[in-house]
Amino acid sequence: MALGVGENQYEASRSGNVVAAGVPRKNPASAALVLGIGNILLSDDGAGVKLIERLRSELGADAATFIDGGTIGFALLSYVEATDSMLVVDTADLDSAPGTIALFEGEAMDRYLTSVRRRTVHEVGLMDLLDMARLQDCLPSRRALLCIQPACINWSEALSAPVAAAFPGALEQARALLERWEVG
DSSP: OOTTTTTHHHHHHHHHHTTTTSSBOTTTOOOOOOEEOOTBGGGGGHHHHHHHHHHHHOOOOOSEEEEEEETTTTGHHHHHHHHHTTEEEEEESSSTTOOOOOEEETTTHHHTTTTSSSSTTTHHHHHHHHHHEEETTOOOOOEEEEOOOOOOSSSSSSSSSSHHHHHHHHHHHHHHHHHHHOOO
16 A cells, blocks of 8 residues: 555544545545655665655645655556646656756646656656556646656665755745645
């Protein structure tokens, strides 16, 4: 069962964002899904998960449904089905300097993910997840992908200096997007 960052099954069911069986439900006050993708044991690859942890800490656990998507799986489909607004945070090859931030919204996100060149190690899983949501006619109408260009992906729990330095800007972009979506 996928739970929110730092939550256990019982806390999740009390938060109103997840029922005890682990199937999320739409919560009128908190309909956005904020999904962090990556492996926190592989340095910059874990930036998406670490960023949503910080965002959750700043905005509060009830501001949205914050999910550590790890390296992504189909079990996340129920979360995608339960929302109209989804922000995905991951590292990706942006053909830019390490720490560069990019935000792709709606169809721009779809185009970025389906471009010829594979840009993130989690891209195939995310594309499959979104295709499954599309087939079930439950693709979130508001969706965005917030990416940070990694400097390195090695066995380490520490982020590289450029990616760590990018966090304030990435957090600001995430907060601004969620505010525009009237989340929190």
